[in-house]
Amino acid sequence: MRKVDIFDTTLRDGEQSPGVNLSQEEKVEIALQLERLGVDVIEAGFAAASRGDFNSVKRVAQTVKRPKVVSLSRTVKKDIDAAWEALKDAENPRLHIFIATSPIHRQYKLRMSKEQVLDNAREALAYAKQFFSEIEFSAEDAGRTELDFLVEVADMAIKSGAIVLNLPDTVGYLSPEEYAHIFKYVSEKVPDIDKITLSAHCHDDLGMAVANSLAAIEAGVGQIEGTINGIGERAGNAAIEEVALALNTRKDYYSAMTGLNLKEIARTSRLVSKLTGMFVPGNKAVVGANAFAHESGIHQDGMLKNSTTYEIMRPETIGLSQSNLVLGKHSGRHAFRDKLRNMGYQLNDEQVNKLFERFKDLADRKKTINDEDLIALVEERWGEPEEVYSLDYFHLSYGTQSVPTATLRLNHKDGKKIEEAACGNGSIDAIYKAIDRATGEQVELADYKINSVTHGKDALGEVFVQLRQNELTVQGRGVSTDILEASARAYIDAVNRLIARRRDQETQKGTALPGQETATIS
Numbered sequence: 001m002r003k004v005d006i007f008d009t010t011l012r013d014g015e016q017s018p019g020v021n022l023s024q025e026e027k028v029e030i031a032l033q034l035e036r037l038g039v040d041v042i043e044a045g046f047a048a049a050s051r052g053d054f055n056s057v058k059r060v061a062q063t064v065k066r067p068k069v070v071s072l073s074r075t076v077k078k079d080i081d082a083a084w085e086a087l088k089d090a091e092n093p094r095l096h097i098f099i100a101t102s103p104i105h106r107q108y109k110l111r112m113s114k115e116q117v118l119d120n121a122r123e124a125l126a127y128a129k130q131f132f133s134e135i136e137f138s139a140e141d142a143g144r145t146e147l148d149f150l151v152e153v154a155d156m157a158i159k160s161g162a163i164v165l166n167l168p169d170t171v172g173y174l175s176p177e178e179y180a181h182i183f184k185y186v187s188e189k190v191p192d193i194d195k196i197t198l199s200a201h202c203h204d205d206l207g208m209a210v211a212n213s214l215a216a217i218e219a220g221v222g223q224i225e226g227t228i229n230g231i232g233e234r235a236g237n238a239a240i241e242e243v244a245l246a247l248n249t250r251k252d253y254y255s256a257m258t259g260l261n262l263k264e265i266a267r268t269s270r271l272v273s274k275l276t277g278m279f280v281p282g283n284k285a286v287v288g289a290n291a292f293a294h295e296s297g298i299h300q301d302g303m304l305k306n307s308t309t310y311e312i313m314r315p316e317t318i319g320l321s322q323s324n325l326v327l328g329k330h331s332g333r334h335a336f337r338d339k340l341r342n343m344g345y346q347l348n349d350e351q352v353n354k355l356f357e358r359f360k361d362l363a364d365r366k367k368t369i370n371d372e373d374l375i376a377l378v379e380e381r382w383g384e385p386e387e388v389y390s391l392d393y394f395h396l397s398y399g400t401q402s403v404p405t406a407t408l409r410l411n412h413k414d415g416k417k418i419e420e421a422a423c424g425n426g427s428i429d430a431i432y433k434a435i436d437r438a439t440g441e442q443v444e445l446a447d448y449k450i451n452s453v454t455h456g457k458d459a460l461g462e463v464f465v466q467l468r469q470n471e472l473t474v475q476g477r478g479v480s481t482d483i484l485e486a487s488a489r490a491y492i493d494a495v496n497r498l499i500a501r502r503r504d505q506e507t508q509k510g511t512a513l514p515g516q517e518t519a520t521i522s
């Protein structure tokens with residue numbers, strides 16, 4: 001198994017993401033985490049860019065011990081001087097010096113001929129050698145450079161003392177095959193190339209940064225440059241966590257590995273996201289919130305039977321505690337039962353089936369179902385009396401200029417359907433009057449409370465009511481994303497409890513009147 005070095009440029013190319021500006025303290029915090037992650041090289045910044053960048057590179061250089069610390073530099077003396085000043089205290093300093101080599105960059109940006117580029121780089125490398133024992137040379141926009149000129153550049157860099165040669169796909173233009181071909185071509189044509197380390201640096205403009213990095217590894221490079229979460233200039237850089245997990249998951253194919261402590265990946269990703277303010281999309285490979293989440297019933301069932309059915313890597317590998325079976329409208333009974341069991345509810349099949357129907361109904365209206373939703377659902381049913389009445393539907397007509405009117409239909413346990421309508425001095429009053437008419441119960445509403453049990457705009461609302469009838473007082477509870485529906489459910493729940501209590505009392509007196517509660521049904 002061949003080891004590939006990881007050159008992390010989150011603090012340099014990553015910070016080139018528009019809108020990202022890390023303070024010195026933040027850079028040091030990320031650098032320390034990168035050290036824990038086990039990266040081989042940390043590019044801490046571009047010392048000549050500003051006083052702030054200089055200080056950050058210096059602080060990182062003074063703080064981290066094991067990884068090499070790098071500053072970027074143009075082939076310009078003042079950049080090299082700034083880099084040396086910032087890095088001279090580092091345990092393992094490295095200079096990363098670059099100049100563009102492609103015809104487009106030579107003509108329009110640098111306004112230099114091939115010879116001028118070569119001379120400029122040669123001179124800068126000779127100057128840098130006085131300070132740095134370790135120099136990486138990058139041929140910026142190597143991906144669009146004439147192959148034979150790239151060979152000349154590589155030869156010059158090696159002869160001038162670079163020990164790492166980076167051939168970046170600066171604008172994310174190449175296909176994996178084309179990128180691999182560049183490394184193979186240069187490797188064949190440049191003498192002494194085996195004495196230095198070849199490095200790949202890919203951008204994600206066409207979404208191929210990771211694929212191109214992996215192709216470069218197959219072509220023999222010894223170092224991969226990238227950033228955490230793939231942040232960076234424009235569409236970003238190769239995401240280090242994706243490269244590392246591809247190598248780890250497909251050892252059989254790549255026969256290469258990184259020295260990363262993979263368990264630190266999730267933590268590093270979270271820290272970089274937090275400090276850069278660059279949100280990680282849910283569907284992002286490896287570190288997105290959904291990378292180990294399963295919502296559909298068939299997948300969840302497979303996962304419960306054996307995780308390899310739908311996961312090619314384990315969340316524990318990157319430092320997460322477990323996969324996440326997310327309950328939603330695509331979930332099935334297996335996952336639902338498993339979730340309730342894990343939450344400590346011992347329910348029989350009939351109870352699970354009954355709850356599952358309510359759950360599906362709720363899931364149709366709510367994006368995600370969390371633990372609080374489930375507790376609310378289960379506890380609504382808990383200790384539930386026999387359901388004499390249940391809500392079939394209700395309709396409410398309401399406006400600031402009209403009298404609220406509720407029309408509703410209740411199902412009776414005997415299979416009858418009872419439809420009623422009533423006006424009230426408010427929506428809930430109208431609903432409750434219509435329920436009174438449908439059930440024929442004479443009750444007094446002694447208390448009404450409303451609570452939000454979950455969070456967000458689609459939170460579940462919970463309504464408690466207390467009904468009084470003669471000497472009997474009962475509570476009822478209803479839960480729904482719609483507060484009027486929760487109110488109706490709570491009231492009907494209380495009526496069912498009232499009927500059950502009355503029957504219990506009669507049973508105790510030995511004078512049960514079976515079916516008494518249905519006497520009012522027309």
Ligand SMILES: CC(=O)SCCNC(=O)CCNC(=O)[C@H](O)C(C)(C)COP(=O)(O)OP(=O)(O)OC[C@H]1O[C@@H](n2cnc3c(N)ncnc32)[C@H](O)[C@@H]1OP(=O)(O)O
Nearest residue numbers: 016046048049050074075076098099100109110140170233
């Ligand atoms: C592919 C990459 O990611 S490369 C790194 C990109 N990162 C950055 O640019 C961030 C830091 N940069 C900066 O802070 C500034 O650009 C500085 C301090 C480096 C330079 O600032 P300025 O002197 O104001 O120049 P400016 O940025 O406008 O233009 C860049 C100059 O560098 C030249 N240049 C670019 N690359 C090189 C190079 N490798 N060697 C020599 N000169 C170079 C350009 O041709 C241009 O020169 P010109 O002024 O003669 O036309």
Ligand SMILES: CC(C)C(=O)C(=O)O
Nearest residue numbers: 098138140141168170
């Ligand atoms: C400086 C070089 C390595 C770079 O960032 C690029 O080419 O994208």
